[in-house]
Amino acid sequence: MIDILLRNAWLYIDRGWEIPDGWIAIDGGRVHAVGGPELPCPPARQVIDARGRLVTPGLVNAHHHMWQNLTRAYAPVTRSSLFTLLEKLFPLWAMLDADAVYLATCTGMVELLLGGCTTSMDQLYAHPAPELTDAQFRAAREVGLRFYATRGSITRTVAGRGLAPAAIVQDEDTVLADCERLVHLHHDPRPGAMGRVALGPAALYLVSARIMRESVSMAERYNLRLHTHLAEDVDEDEYCLNVHGCTPTEYLERMGWATPRTWLAHYIYAAPDEIDRMARAGVAVVQCPGAGMLTDGGAADAMDLRARGMHVGVGSNGAAANDSASMWLETRNAMLVGRGRNGPESMVARDALDMATRGSAACLGWADEIGHLCPGACADLVLWHMSDVALAGAMTDPVEAWLRCGPATAHTTIVNGRVLVENCEPRLTGLPDILRAHAAQARRIQQLH
Incomplete structure (x- = not known):
């Protein structure tokens, strides 16, 4: 059983390779397989439903x-x-x-x-x-x-x-x-x-x-x-x-x-x-x-x-x-x-x-492993979120809509097969404490009292 299955997505895998209503399987920090509705999805420990959203390489x-x-x-x-x-x-x-x-x-x-x-x-x-x-x-x-x-x-x-x-x-x-x-x-x-x-x-x-x-x-x-x-x-x-x-x-x-x-x-x-x-x-x-x-x-x-x-x-x-x-x-x-x-x-x-x-x-000299979602690539990808209002009327091309409409933010960000952003929120434990300490350092460096 694979680690993560992300399904029902408009998949931008690489230049010249897109799959409408596609799925991507992630296992061991790598892209295991990709496919469209004609291929059965493999079973997974975690399933993420993209609900038609765009998914791109990170x-x-x-x-x-x-x-x-x-x-x-x-x-x-x-x-x-x-x-x-x-x-x-x-x-x-x-x-x-x-x-x-x-x-x-x-x-x-x-x-x-x-x-x-x-x-x-x-x-x-x-x-x-x-x-x-x-x-x-x-x-x-x-x-x-x-x-x-x-x-x-x-x-x-x-x-x-x-x-x-x-x-x-x-x-x-x-x-x-x-x-x-x-x-x-x-x-x-x-x-x-x-x-x-x-x-x-x-x-x-x-x-x-x-x-x-x-x-x-x-x-x-x-x-x-x-x-x-x-x-x-x-x-x-x-x-x-x-x-x-x-x-x-x-x-x-x-x-x-x-x-x-x-x-x-x-x-x-x-x-x-x-x-x-x-x-x-x-x-x-x-x-x-x-x-x-x-x-x-x-x-x-x-x-x-x-x-x-x-x-x-x-x-x-x-x-x-x-x-x-x-x-x-x-x-x-x-x-x-x-x-x-x-x-x-x-x-x-x-x-x-x-x-x-x-x-x-x-x-970065790293195009063999990152910057695309071909099988075998590092499992670094983003499921994008945009408001229904911003996307109203954008019916034909989700990649153009992604940049021409907006703003867009990450709904789900996966790095090395790990979900680091989920439902538009970072999963980093202790982030509020980090931000408070960061503010104190910024005041010190800018000499604000």
């Missing part, structure tokens, strides 16, 4: 900073450009400790689950205290989200022509030693892993050339992925030209990062020939459309990047740039940005869903 968040929810909607930065925003927030993040990061990660992961996300990376690049990434893994184990920690770093201070204050800057040897420690302690390369580690220097203007180069060496040594922000803001172009005498893409190539191990956050301000070179090198890109609109940074032309051969995923980004971490909302934003940029014929809901599932999974 959305995959390919760029996030969960710890930033401790400074969410921080009023003094709401009218700031990217570089000014960072200069104002860095001193607050200097007060992070392991308890604060644990609480922020728990809260952030529950928010992601409610928004239909089942796997998320997180780039933690401010390390004013030890073992902050360890606190994130503790939170991930307790919440149950599939987690890809991206050990970020800052090694350049304001005095060193960077932006960061000394309190959140680490020396190069400390960064590299802690990256190795985390890989040995937390990185699980096995199929079906619940926790993995990538290397993520914050940005070319925040780390040294040594960190960029040695991150590549370590990634090759341990078969890890590489992640950084690139070409996010026009100020970055000017900075890179003045300091390095080249564009951000050219600098990335100099550092040896033009490799299939690499996925980039944003990549908005790049020339067509640079995009083509990155595509040929196998580099992937994650679009964060909500963050781009809030900071006036814009967003990469996702459909153009895909046409040039790049894998393109979707990310929520952190609260420094985007105060919401609903991956449903970001997937909708991706569709709206694409249609607004190139016209209504350029992009449909299935394109955006493909980006937020298969595309994001490819960014």
Whole structure:
């Protein structure tokens, strides 16, 4: 007898494969089988009736900073450009400790689950205290989200022509030693892993050339992925030209990062020939459309990047740039940005869903197991809820209705075969206590009394 049977659903299994009135069988944390009304459902210990709702693979968040929810909607930065925003927030993040990061990660992961996300990376690049990434893994184990920690770093201070204050800057040897420690302690390369580690220097203007180069060496040594922000803001172009005498893409190539191990956050301000070179090198890109609109940074032309051969995923980004971490909302934003940029014929809901599932999974190098519901895939999926009023009149295409109508939230979120959201409510024990403790940490860090 299988563990869970979800039936009477409009199943979106993978691009080009949908089953109206379908069922999906889950066993041992994997998709056991899928079928339609012509096939008998197998017996199961738990049966979930979808009642005609849409079921999709869990959305995959390919760029996030969960710890930033401790400074969410921080009023003094709401009218700031990217570089000014960072200069104002860095001193607050200097007060992070392991308890604060644990609480922020728990809260952030529950928010992601409610928004239909089942796997998320997180780039933690401010390390004013030890073992902050360890606190994130503790939170991930307790919440149950599939987690890809991206050990970020800052090694350049304001005095060193960077932006960061000394309190959140680490020396190069400390960064590299802690990256190795985390890989040995937390990185699980096995199929079906619940926790993995990538290397993520914050940005070319925040780390040294040594960190960029040695991150590549370590990634090759341990078969890890590489992640950084690139070409996010026009100020970055000017900075890179003045300091390095080249564009951000050219600098990335100099550092040896033009490799299939690499996925980039944003990549908005790049020339067509640079995009083509990155595509040929196998580099992937994650679009964060909500963050781009809030900071006036814009967003990469996702459909153009895909046409040039790049894998393109979707990310929520952190609260420094985007105060919401609903991956449903970001997937909708991706569709709206694409249609607004190139016209209504350029992009449909299935394109955006493909980006937020298969595309994001490819960014993480994990498209064999997550981002789809083919038999054998990890049992990470979402049964979506929308009000009857919002769906009134939407009779022909539930996937288009899912993004064009709304808002949508997760009715049921399953990760690794475990039900983590049920009837639109998270099942995490002790969540009210976590939220109270989180509020106390946010007040401390924002220096509110």
